[in-house]
Amino acid sequence: MPAKDIAERCQQAINRLHVNSSDSPHIIGISKLASTLRLQFETEQEANTIRGLNQTKDDIWNAAFEGLKVHVPMYGIVVHGIPIADLDPTMMENTKVIQQLEAENNMKAETIVKITPLRRRKNRDTVKLHHSVIIYMKDLHTAN
Numbered sequence: 501m502p503a504k505d506i507a508e509r510c511q512q513a514i515n516r517l518h519v520n521s522s523d524s525p526h527i528i529g530i531s532k533l534a535s536t537l538r539l540q541f542e543t544e545q546e547a548n549t550i551r552g553l554n555q556t557k558d559d560i561w562n563a564a565f566e567g568l569k570v571h572v573p574m575y576g577i578v579v580h581g582i583p584i585a586d587l588d589p590t591m592m593e594n595t596k597v598i599q600q601l602e603a604e605n606n607m608k609a610e611t612i613v614k615i616t617p618l619r620r621r622k623n624r625d626t627v628k629l630h631h632s633v634i635i636y637m638k639d640l641h642t643a644n
Contacts, residue, residue: 506532506537507527507529507530509565510530510539510564510565511526511527512564513560513563514550514560516563525541525546525549526541526542526546527539528541537568551570572638574614574636574637574638575636575637575638575643576635576637576643577643578618578634579634580630580632582630582631584628584629584631585629587615598614601615601635607642610638611637612637613637614636615635616633616634617631618631618632618633
C-alpha cells in the first residue's frame, strides 16, 4: 500500500477520536521501515498526544490497520561481571528472575522489560564464570 494511503487511514482513525478535526494532530509524513511505520507530526506535542491515545484507546490503531500499535521505547543498561551462577543465561526470560531483580532494587513491578546476554565471541577453550547482561527498562530515568 502506498505511504499516502497508509497516512490517510491513520489520520481517519485519529480524527474519529476528535470531535473537531481541526484540533486533532495531523500526520505530515510517513516512513515505511522493514516491519514498522513511522508517523511524522508537526510538533512534539502532537506526537505525545498520539502516544497518549494508545494508552487510553487500544483499538484506535486497529481501526486503521489490524495489529498496529504505538512503539514503546526500551532503555538498556549493560551490567558487567555477573556470576553465571547468580544469573543463568538460560533463565533470563523467566519472569521470576525479573520480579526478583525489581524487588531487590526497589523498582515498581513491570519496570524491567527483558534481560539478554551481551553476546561476544565464544572461546570454547575457557570456562566462563562471569558474563555481561543488558537489562532493558521502560523508563529512561530508572535506567539512568
